[in-house]
Amino acid sequence: MFPRWHIFLGAIFTALIWIFIPTMPVLYLSLIFLSSFLIDFDHYANAVMKNKSPSLKKAFTYHRKLRQQEKIDLAEGIKKKSDFHLFHTVEFHAVVGLLGLLWSGFFFIFIGMIFHSLLDLSSLLFTGVFHRREYFFFNWARKGFKQN
Ligand SMILES: [Zn+2]
Structure with a gap:
C-alpha cells in the first residue's frame, strides 16, 4: 500500500480514536498516527x-x-519474495508491544503498527501478492544463515 494511503487512513483512524476517547493525551494520539505510516x-x-x-x-x-x-x-x-522489511515482522511487533510494559508510549506505537500491518495484509491479499512478504524475522534469519 502506498505511503499516502497509510497517512490518510492513519489520520482517519487516529481521529476516530480521538472522537471516541476525547481525553486521550495528544502525545499518544500522535504516536498512533506517526507509527501508522513511519513503520514503512x-x-x-x-x-x-x-x-x-x-x-x-x-x-x-x-x-x-x-x-x-x-x-x-x-x-x-x-x-x-520482496526485500526483507524488519519493521513489518511479527517479532518486531511483539518487541514493541512488550516494550509497552516499560513505557506506555510503546503500546500506542504498537497500536499504530498493528493498524498499518492490517492494512498491508488486506492490500497484499486483495492484490494477490500475499506470498511477497517475509512475515517472520526468524524465517528470514534462518534462510540467510543457510546461504552463508
Ligand atoms: Zn507497510
Whole structure:
C-alpha cells in the first residue's frame, strides 16, 4: 500500500480514536498516527542501501521498478519474495508491544503498527501478492544463515 494511503487512513483512524476517547493525551494520539505510516521506513532504508543514495525520489523509483518487475514475474507464474522489511515482522511487533510494559508510549506505537500491518495484509491479499512478504524475522534469519 502506498505511503499516502497509510497517512490518510492513519489520520482517519487516529481521529476516530480521538472522537471516541476525547481525553486521550495528544502525545499518544500522535504516536498512533506517526507509527501508522513511519513503520514503512524500512522500505526506504532498503532503497537507500540498494541505491547507495538517500534520495527519496530514487527510493520511489526503486519501488516502482520492483512493482513493474513483480507484474511481469506474476504473469509468468513466478512468485518471488520482496526485500526483507524488519519493521513489518511479527517479532518486531511483539518487541514493541512488550516494550509497552516499560513505557506506555510503546503500546500506542504498537497500536499504530498493528493498524498499518492490517492494512498491508488486506492490500497484499486483495492484490494477490500475499506470498511477497517475509512475515517472520526468524524465517528470514534462518534462510540467510543457510546461504552463508
Ligand atoms: Zn507497510
